[in-house]
Amino acid sequence: MELQAVKQRFGIIGNAPGLNRALNVAMQVAPTDISVLITGESGTGKEVMPKVIHNLSSRKHGSYIAVNCGAIPEGTIDSELFGHEKGSFTGAQGQRKGYFEEADKGTIFLDEVAELPLQTQVRLLRVLETGEFIRVGSSKPIKTDVRVVAATNVNMQEAIAVGKFREDLFYRLSTVPIQLPALRDRKEDVHLLFRKFASDFGETYRMPPIKLSEDAIQMLSNYNWPGNIRQLKNVTEQVSVIESERLISGTILHGYLPDYTATNLPVLRSTQEKENINERDLLYKVLFDMRKDIIELKKMVLRVVQSDGGGLSGEDKTAIIQKLYHDIDSEGGDSRLLQPKADEAQSFEATPYATEHYEEHIEVEESLSLEDREKELIIKALDKHRGKRKYAAKELGISERTLYRKIKEYDLK
Numbered sequence: 001m002e003l004q005a006v007k008q009r010f011g012i013i014g015n016a017p018g019l020n021r022a023l024n025v026a027m028q029v030a031p032t033d034i035s036v037l038i039t040g041e042s043g044t045g046k047e048v049m050p051k052v053i054h055n056l057s058s059r060k061h062g063s064y065i066a067v068n069c070g071a072i073p074e075g076t077i078d079s080e081l082f083g084h085e086k087g088s089f090t091g092a093q094g095q096r097k098g099y100f101e102e103a104d105k106g107t108i109f110l111d112e113v114a115e116l117p118l119q120t121q122v123r124l125l126r127v128l129e130t131g132e133f134i135r136v137g138s139s140k141p142i143k144t145d146v147r148v149v150a151a152t153n154v155n156m157q158e159a160i161a162v163g164k165f166r167e168d169l170f171y172r173l174s175t176v177p178i179q180l181p182a183l184r185d186r187k188e189d190v191h192l193l194f195r196k197f198a199s200d201f202g203e204t205y206r207m208p209p210i211k212l213s214e215d216a217i218q219m220l221s222n223y224n225w226p227g228n229i230r231q232l233k234n235v236t237e238q239v240s241v242i243e244s245e246r247l248i249s250g251t252i253l254h255g256y257l258p259d260y261t262a263t264n265l266p267v268l269r270s271t272q273e274k275e276n277i278n279e280r281d282l283l284y285k286v287l288f289d290m291r292k293d294i295i296e297l298k299k300m301v302l303r304v305v306q307s308d309g310g311g312l313s314g315e316d317k318t319a320i321i322q323k324l325y326h327d328i329d330s331e332g333g334d335s336r337l338l339q340p341k342a343d344e345a346q347s348f349e350a351t352p353y354a355t356e357h358y359e360e361h362i363e364v365e366e367s368l369s370l371e372d373r374e375k376e377l378i379i380k381a382l383d384k385h386r387g388k389r390k391y392a393a394k395e396l397g398i399s400e401r402t403l404y405r406k407i408k409e410y411d412l413k
Contacts, residue, residue: 018179019180029176035173041228042227062104065109088135095135114154197232210247215249219260377396378392
């Protein structure tokens with residue numbers, strides 16, 4: 001059957017390359033019994049593809065059962081899919097066949113397959129690999145001949161990575177993957193779909209179908225349609241029922257697309273068209289900003305010391321300048337931009353960080369050990385107060401007893 005004939009038979013509208021590619025793959029795989037996984041965003045029409053595959057296959061005279069895995073409670077989904085024996089659980093008053101038994105010789109469509117519990121995924125994997133399943137409360141395996149087509153709007157690789165979906169089941173389901181494009185990637189099809197929906201709603205509500213002005217058509221094509229075809233159909237129905245005018249202008253349509261301006265801004269998208277900023281990213285940003293501020297502060301201090309010395313002696317000034325240069329370089333700054341100009345060189349010649357000696361300095365990696373820091377602070381406090389532990393302990397904010405213990409621990413004289 002030709003592509004156009006398939007579109008007419010199943011009511012598929014559009015000529016976007018991505019849509020045509022998906023339909024061609026579905027038509028090619030239909031005569032086989034290969035498992036198919038259909039992916040795409042919510043509202044892209046994934047439920048149509050399993051019908052195409054089933055009706056173009058040798059199983060077209062068998063049962064076609066569509067199951068929304070996300071709508072069945074976790075406690076009953078095994079019973080729904082594989083059946084149960086009488087008394088197998090509270091409320092099981094009789095034997096019941098599951099969908100896999102009912103769909104024997106036919107096709108079963110598992111929508112939102114990523115929502116299946118892990119225990120059910122194990123059962124499904126067995127069906128796909130051996131064609132057997134066991135009813136809840138039974139120990140007798142039952143044979144079934146079912147073609148499985150699944151669909152999801154979840155990024156399966158991410159679901160596998162976080163342990164929500166079995167990798168072996170994913171590869172078993174996606175023997176042939178079919179990707180349906182989002183509506184924003186089918187801009188040439190948006191107006192065609194709108195006209196079809198407008199015509200349908202006109203017949204349903206017994207009124208002339210609405211039409212769009214040129215600016216409204218342009219607005220329709222430019223919109224991102226985060227809800228895809230489902231959202232477009234919803235908007236068309238709203239406008240058809242609410243508006244008395246049958247020619248819809250861009251101004252009127254804008255009222256039904258409140259975030260229209262925002263959707264035209266360029267955005268960065270992940271594989272699921274969204275990117276979440278987690279707390280770790282925010283923390284890193286704050287830390288990097290703080291580090292940048294500290295570097296700038298040290299540069300400012302360096303300029304002050306170089307200019308007038310701040311009342312420091314020559315030896316102290318040289319030591320401070322050396323330390324600041326080292327800190328700025330080690331923290332990602334560039335101290336060469338702060339080298340003194342020609343008219344300042346004379347007062348700066350004694351500093352080993354002068355321009356002609358800059359490349360020869362040796363950077364010493366600063367220790368980040370808490371013990372080393374603590375030991376260094378204790379030594380400084382004792383030196384400052386000439387070995388008087390009472391005042392040194394007060395300076396450090398600890399008790400004299402704790403200071404004595406630390407001195408003994410670090411073997412300080």
